[in-house]
Amino acid sequence: MYTSENGYKIRKEKERGNEIKKLRKSKLKKCIGVLGILIALIIITGCVNNFGKFVITKNNVRAANKNEKTIETTKPSKKSDWKLILVNYQNKINSDTKIDVVQLKNGQAIDKRCYEELQQMMDDCRDEGLDPIICSSYRSHRKQKILYEQKIYDLLNEGYSQTKAKNEAATVVAIPGTSEHEIGLAVDIVDDNYQMLENEQENTPVQKWLMKNCWKYGFILRYPENKKKITGVIYEPWHYRYVGKTAAKEIMSKGICLEEYLDE
Ligand SMILES: [Zn+2]
Incomplete structure (x- = not known):
């Protein structure tokens, strides 16, 4: 009786022990599961953020390029x-x-x-x-012409040749149109x-x-x-x-x- 009673107690304790172990295991599994979900969530959020950043960055680059082009086109060239x-x-x-x-x-x-x-x-x-x-x-163009011709006339009177007078006159009075x-x-x-x-x-x-x-x-x-x-x-x-x-x-x-x- 004693032995069988003891045996019964030991069996019961073992069973309880097993149940506790099972309970712990399932709790651990649950914890791992939750942790896994959390990690997955963190990774997904990170990716989304990074993707967002990527998209934003790309958009920023596009916008910046667009701005540069706008600046280039609106800047008056010399x-x-x-x-x-x-x-x-x-x-x-x-x-x-x-x-x-x-x-x-x-x-x-x-x-x-x-x-x-x-x-x-x-x-x-x-x-x-x-x-x-x-x-x-x-x-006016006409007045410039008169001034230029007058200068050539003066230089010819000073003894310049026709070609020299024209060239010299052009350095003092601009050729009409210039x-x-x-x-x-x-x-x-x-x-x-x-x-x-x-x-x-x-x-x-x-x-x-x-x-x-x-x-x-x-x-x-x-x-x-x-x-x-x-x-x-x-x-x-x-x-x-x-x-x-x-x-x-x-x-x-x-x-x-x-x-x-x-x-x-
Ligand atoms: Zn002048």
Whole structure:
């Protein structure tokens, strides 16, 4: 009895033990299952996030590219900018170029798009106690032709041959169709106290002020010293050309001419 009772107890305990083990195993399985689901969820969430990021990144790249393209296309190129139109012995004015000028005092005229800045430059120069005078500005093609032919005539009288007179005249008075004065964006300014169109003009207080300040109003000294080989025009410390403030600042600070600026 004792033995069988003991045996019964032992069997029961074993059975209970087995049941506990089973219970533990199933709990462990459940735990592993839940853990597995959690890990799976974490992985899936991570993937979705990463995929989202991938999509966003791709979209961002696309958007950035699109923006770059937009910036590229909206950024005005130097060649299409009316302020930077290049007129020289190699670049004749297009016959269909429209010129809308505004009349100034003394019969002068200028492209109306740079009128205000020119006026401001003249006012500020006068405020410094100086006497600038615009002696030449917009010229019609016909007037340019008369000036050029007059120069050839003068040189012939000085003893130049026909060919030499034509070549020399072109460095002083631009060949008709190649003068900036014909596009209304250029002015010749002299000092009232010294009105000669000579190198000495650079020493006048007006020129000193203009050379230092013209860029602030979008103007440049168009034919600087030592640039004749590029511009085809002699040093003219009186001829100012409107190019807009951005270009004027760069051109004047670097000491380059318009041709060099456009080639950059
Ligand atoms: Zn001029």
